[in-house]
């Protein structure tokens with residue numbers, strides 16, 4: 571059916587966007603809004619679900635909190651972009667096709683790859699089988715179901731990064747009758763300044779989270795977590811937040827990927843091996859002056875917008891511009907009633923300023939709630955999405971094209 575439609579639009583330039591997360595949706599809305607009145611363009615967005623996954627709120631989903639129903643097809647209404655619900659199973663970079671789980675095939679002239687990342691459960695034996703994750707809404711709901719069934723017991727959160735901290739705090743706040751243990755190699759908030767780190771630690775202590783730093787998990791069993799030092803911790807539920815991995819689809823398609831499977835891009839976010847493919851968000855390995863960007867929404871949305879701007883420029887016979895981005899904050903929720911926001915230099919190193927308490931809660935909520943209205947604004951005024959910190963001297967470097 572789709573192949574026929576594609577044949578009927580043979581003259582159109584077909585842009586297919588894979589993944590409608592924070593980055594993919596930014597690309598889709600930005601591009602569709604810019605080209606909707608231009609003849610000969612066909613923009614298609616493929617995503618596993620019609621409902622937008624607010625990944626930054628998945629620790630809330632995991633504790634049984636209901637999130638807003640945000641419909642991707644409704645958002646795209648009026649933009650001219652077509653939405654296809656489906657699970658992408660393969661990309662053929664030579665034939666320029668994408669295969670979806672029910673054997674549909676989509677043809678593209680330009681591909682935008684924004685399939686995000688998931689928790690790295692294969693890193694440790696047993697984690698894949700026995701640990702819960704926040705890789706997507708269904709995974710978070712599974713954990714919510716498990717927690718709802720526990721009257722008492724221990725929840726072990728593996729990974730002292732931001733997802734682990736937010737999850738441990740959220741569970742401890744909502745379910746004070748459960749023991750929550752946060753295990754990690756580094757102390758929570760290791761990249762923050764002294765004041766922010768101390769605030770974060772005090773908040774975890776107040777919530778009753780047992781923090782064990784310097785812990786290396788070597789095995790997850792159905793009811794136990796084993797550590798490298800020989801100790802084991804009994805667990806009624808294990809949440810795995812340590813590390814991320816990306817879909818193997820890009821590597822399988824022959825695109826150049828880094829050691830973590832992310833698509834390596836040039837300065838304008840095109841794959842270095844396949845310039846008709848743009849990579850965005852957590853699935854992309856994007857170099858800046860300070861190093862390869864790490865996965866965040868704050869950086870992911872600009873990559874989506876930039877890819878859309880680049881595609882638009884190329885189609886109008888112009889050269890795409892280099893992408894530049896500098897971090898500006900690390901907002902961390904500590905349950906619903908507390909938070910800490912570390913402001914950062916463009917390379918993500920901590921500044922002296924941080925927010926704590928009620929101000930930080932308001933700030934964090936504003937940040938978390940902002941993507942959806944931002945997409946709505948971009949539909950009407952595409953230029954409104956093109957503002958983000960470029961990183962100043964931290965990103966002002968010459969890179970190979």
Ligand SMILES: Cc1cc2nc3c(=O)[nH]c(=O)nc-3n(C[C@H](O)[C@H](O)[C@H](O)COP(=O)(O)OP(=O)(O)OC[C@H]3O[C@@H](n4cnc5c(N)ncnc54)[C@H](O)[C@@H]3O)c2cc1C
Pocket residue numbers: 588589590591592593594616617618619623625626627628629656657658659684685686687704706732733736817850851852853865866867868869870901902
């Ligand atoms: C609890 C938590 C809190 C966070 N807090 C923050 C924060 O405060 N600030 C911040 O900047 N970042 C935060 N992050 C990180 C942020 O959520 C990610 O960096 C961001 O989601 C990356 O966006 P993305 O578009 O690349 O991927 P995603 O948002 O993960 O979107 C990927 C999309 O692709 C779809 N998909 C994947 N594979 C397939 C397939 N094969 N076929 C079809 N569809 C597929 C997925 O269903 C999803 O819709 C947080 C993450 C978590 C888990």
